[in-house]
Amino acid sequence: MVRQIRLNAFFMNCVVHQSPGLWRHPRDRTQDYTDISYWVDLARTLERGRFDALFLADVLGVYDVYCGGAEAALRGAVQVPVNDPVLLVPVLAYATRHLGFGVTSILSYDQPYAFARRMSTLDHLTKGRVGWNVVTGYLDSAARAAGRSRQDGHDLRYEIADDYMEAVYKLWEGSWEDGAVIRDREAGVFADPARVHRIRHEGRHFQLDGYHLSEPSPQRTPVLFQAGSSPRGRAFAARHAECVFIAGNSTAEIRRLVGEIRERAAAAGRDPQAITVFLSAVCVPGRTRGEAQDKLADYRRYGSVEGSLVLQSGWQGVDFAAAPLDTPIAALGRGSVEAHDRSDRPPDRRTIRELGEAATLGGGAPLLTGSAADVADEMQRWVEEADIDGFNLTSVVAPESYVDFVDIVVPELQRRGVHKQDYRAGTLREKLGGEARLPPSHPGARHRAG
Known part of the structure; x- marks a missing residue:
């Protein structure tokens, strides 16, 4: 059976995501990031190309390590200004039918109780097309802005994240049973109180005592994304993540990391093949190899x-x-x-x-360039040699990078039978090949009520 290649667009609600300086390119439209029509056009382009999801990165704080201050980041719009990605999702979901949405939320500065309701709301409004990229943060500037002297240590942040996950699993999976919502107009009963449970969580870092405020959404728990690259981050991903983002330029090293994550997942009692691994990459395709090289040379002139x-x-x-x-x-x-x-x-x-x-182009991710056949060959090589499932494609010039990929590369991938002709029905989790809700082997599923 031919292995299908998964595709996400890796983007951010800002001017510069991972291609600094390219906002100056005459065809780049990232300065329209505050215009909702810009985002609707992008989402519809991605759906036309049968992308699995628009994955929205995010950051809290400013990049102020370089030169000991934020001046260079502000001068070059390097992930600042940056707007909230969550608020884009309901509008983009309304403008599309199948495209999924991965939303980054930094749990270090957000309480589980309120966050759980926010994600359940998004899951309802998108009809089950939302995922959560679990991030602990990495900038001390974010900690200072939140009233702390600095962020917690690296491994401690993941320890806190494990506790956080237990709290939100209990809210999403354990508070409302599937049959709790009755909607009996004649009897005047909307929900059966006996099937709605109070959640008590007494963790080392988080405590809560209350009912989840949202009725069960299509997925309950959103699809869980994670991009930790450290040994502790990979251990967290093996326990919790359904989709893992990974970075690197060596197929051998990526294959080793993928193998480690799958082995850790199996040791935790999970199905290792149920984890979908995406490699960060940047693509500059052309109708011909020469056109692609000319485009790449043009782009490089603007890199900062x-x-x-x-x-x-x-x-x-x-x-x-x-x-x-x-x-x-x-x-x-x-x-x-x-x-x-x-x-x-x-x-x-x-x-x-x-x-x-x-x-300067895509943050140093592997570069896929050339004709449609060249790019498709390289993508298939990565899938076969590195044991990845797909790609997290970042842009160089937006939305041109995604329009070109959809118009030039997608038809070739479809011709080879390695990219879907149409979407599966159902939630984002179902479209990625699973069931509507967390599989029984996932640690969040053990909190399921009823």
Whole structure:
């Protein structure tokens, strides 16, 4: 059986997501990010291309590690200004019929009780097409803005996240039984109180005592996405995630990481093949190989090395402005940064400049370029060699990157039988190949009432 390739659009409610400087390109429309018609056009394009979901990244705080301040981020619109992704979803769901929506929400600054209702509301309004990207945060500037001196330590954030997940699972799965809502007009009974349960959670980091405020939504628990890259993050993903985002430029290394996640999931009693793995990638296709190369060269003229290093500094906690651009990265004491560097130079000789240049398009994700056949070949190679299930495609020029992919690459993928001709019926979880709700082997399912 031919393996189907899953596709998400990896985007953000801002001007610059992961291609700093490209907002200056004459065909780029990201400056329209405050215009809802811009988003509706994008969602309809993705649905026309049978994308599984529009995955909306988010960040709290500003990138202020580079040069010790936010000036470079503000000057280059590097993920600031950035608007709330959640508020886009109901409108885009109304404008589409099948496209899913993955929403990033940073649990470190949001209480489980209110958050659980927000996601249930979205699941109702989208008819079960919503997913949650579980994020703990990574910027100290966000912690300071929330009234803390700094964010919690890395592993502690995941410990807190485990407790958070237990709390929201209990609300989504355990408060209302499936038959609790009766809607009996004649008897005047909307819900059977005996089948609606008070949730008590006494965790190390979160406590709650109350009823979930929303009746059961189509999925109850939204599809769970996660993108942790550290060993602790991968352990969290193996326990909770249904879809995992992974980054890197080596098929062998990605295959190793995918294998580790699946092994950890199996050890936790889950079906390892039920985890869908998406690789971050950026695509610049053309009708011909030459057209693609011309387009790529045009795009590169607008890339901002400074903006790229602003992102890298925030992601890695290293001020890449602290040394001249031609300084080897190893001299900063961090070694190489494989996940964000496509340079062929030995790790101990890669420079800050090379890191910045490599990451101007799509944050340094693998570049898929060439004709439709070239891109399709490369995508199939990644799927076969790295054991991934699909791609999280970030844009270079928006919405052009997605329009080109839909018009040029999707027909070739469909011709090869590796991309769907149409959507499955049902919720986002069903469209991804599962049941409407969490499978029994998932830890959240054990809290299911009734």
